[in-house]
Amino acid sequence: MVYNNFRINFIVRTLLLAGSIFAFFYLFFNTELTMTLVLVGLLIAFQIFAMIHYVDRTNRVLNNFLESIRYSDFTRTFQVESLDSSFDKLKKSFNEVIKDFQEVRAEKEENYYYLQTVIQHIGISLIAYSKDGKVELINNATKKLFQVRSLNNIQALNDFSPELVTKLLSIRHGENTLIRVQEKDELLQLAIYATEFKIHNRTILLTSIKNIQDELEEKEMESWQKLIRVLTHEIMNSITPISSLSSTITMILKDLSDSLKEKNIASEDIETIEEVEGALQTIHKRTDGLLHFVNTYRDLTKIPTPTFSIFPISKLFLNIKGLLSEEMKAKGINCKINIEPNSLELSADEKLIEQVIINLVKNAMQALETKPEPEIQLNAFLNKRGRITIQVIDNGQGILPNVLDKIFIPFFTTKPQGSGIGLSLSKQILRLHGGNISAYSEPDTMTKFTLTF
Known part of the structure; x- marks a missing residue:
């Protein structure tokens, strides 16, 4: 229909309104038809209201379109009744613009999820945070390194390492640094690098953290x-x-x-x-x-290349205890074995690992010579990072702090008849297994050697 055309419709309405106004004044000045005059006046009022409503329909559609853009709500669509109407052509144009926005948003969301997947997959810990320590983003490697499910503020890492928190809050753009963190079961050497950038007038620090102890x-x-x-x-x-x-x-x-x-x-x-x-x-x-x-x-x-096999750790411990039981009994040493779970198995060269543990147990027996209630513990479990861990613990005289950092150095020994290669050899064997050995000691209380695979 012709009247579906917005321009024609508007012109016809304007002409009808003009005709009604002319008729109203003609009746007012030339006749005394009061009732007719009132009806014409009501008709004029109705025509004015109808025209305003008709024009406002365009404003409402335009307003809805602008609100969709403002609030990024691109789920809204405008129903098109007939392509012959210029008003419906406007709706069609709005729908096309919204469709373009939807495609742009979908592309951005795809890029965002792609970036998130890459970040979470990276093996290096990444933390994005503001200057006050508020964390914007962390990846799975960060959660695994610090053993946290979530991190809202850098200050929450104080229990892990106060020195690390201080460095993260003071580090500058482009700065490289190394932080040493001594846990009871593991030594961490954390290499830290920071990059600074701005988003919406906010300064953000993106920091990468990698444990390079193994390297x-x-x-x-x-x-x-x-x-x-x-x-x-x-x-x-x-x-x-x-x-x-x-x-x-x-x-x-x-x-x-x-x-x-x-x-x-x-x-x-x-x-x-x-x-x-x-x-x-x-x-x-x-x-x-x-x-x-x-x-x-x-x-x-000249350490031989390990021949890997899978064997239960309980068997390994029982073999070692059997080999040294007579000597332990003669010295009154109580040997305890704890394995959690009891079915825990290890993929390694059984003979080489047995050699390492026997060496550690013999060292412990020597450290227990002056103890009234000597005790050695052989523990095996999965540590908090999910790695198989074996510990040899004794309640002997311990190792002094200034000696503890040197015990794995070749040629270094505190024994009068020692060669200084026992612990060095043990460390090398663990390295060939892709693992690590560390020591923790409290003088006159306990000494703990930890083998992590």
């Missing part, structure tokens, strides 16, 4: 192995000729001494030769000792 220990062990290889090579090259020559000269002097005795040569000469022979034997004995020393330290660079 540091790996590099440290590689450095020690290179040093040991160089030292043993040089020492062997120097000592082997000395040992060989001293042995040869000793044999020559012995033959010479025997010859002089047969010829009844003066005893002073024989005594002098015997003294030289004794000195050479001392040199030979000492060089043999040094060769044995070097060969012992070569063990650090």
Whole structure:
């Protein structure tokens, strides 16, 4: 219909209103038809109201469209009755604009969820927070590192490490730093890097945190192995000729001494030769000792590649307890085994891990020699990060704090007859298993060695 056209409709309504107004004034000045005049007046009022309502319909549609944009409500649509109407064409245009907004929003939401998935999948801990410590975003790696389900403010990490909280609140854009956190069961070396940016006039710090303890220990062990290889090579090259020559000269002097005795040569000469022979034997004995020393330290660079198998930890503990039970009984040591759950299994080289634990238990037995109620505990469980953990705990004399950081260094020992490779060897074996060994001690109370796989 023609009247569906907004412009024609508006013109016709305007002409009808103008005609009604003209008729009203004509009747008013030229006739005395009061009732007709009243009816015409009511008709004019109705026409004015109808026109305002008709025009306001456009305003209402426009207002609804603008509100949709303002409040990002793009679920609203405008019903189109006929494409011949300019008013319905306006509705159609509004619907197309809303559809475009919907596509843009859908694309942004896809990008947002994609970014969220990437952030949550990253193995490095990420925290976005404001200067006052209010946390805007954390990923799963952060929750796993700090063992939290949620984090609203950086201050909540005070129980984990006050030093870490202080550094996170004071770190600057582009700054790299390293924080050492000592937990009872594990040592963490946290590498921190911060980037600063602004969103809606708010300054946000995006901080990445990574535990690089494993990498540091790996590099440290590689450095020690290179040093040991160089030292043993040089020492062997120097000592082997000395040992060989001293042995040869000793044999020559012995033959010479025997010859002089047969010829009844003066005893002073024989005594002098015997003294030289004794000195050479001392040199030979000492060089043999040094060769044995070097060969012992070569063990650090000749650990066999682990042969992995799956075995119950209960079997491992019972084997070790059986091997050392007589010695423990003689020293009055009580050995306790705790495994949670009892069916816990480990994928490792059983012989190498058994060697490590036996070494730790023997160290504990030596530390318990002066204790009135000596006790050793062998514990196995899943730690709070879901990793299999074995602990050897004793209530012996403990390890002093200034010594604790050095006990895994090759050549370092506090024992008069110690070689200084036992714990170093244990650490290397754990590294080959992708694990770690750490120590915690309270002097005169307890010492705990933790093997984490």
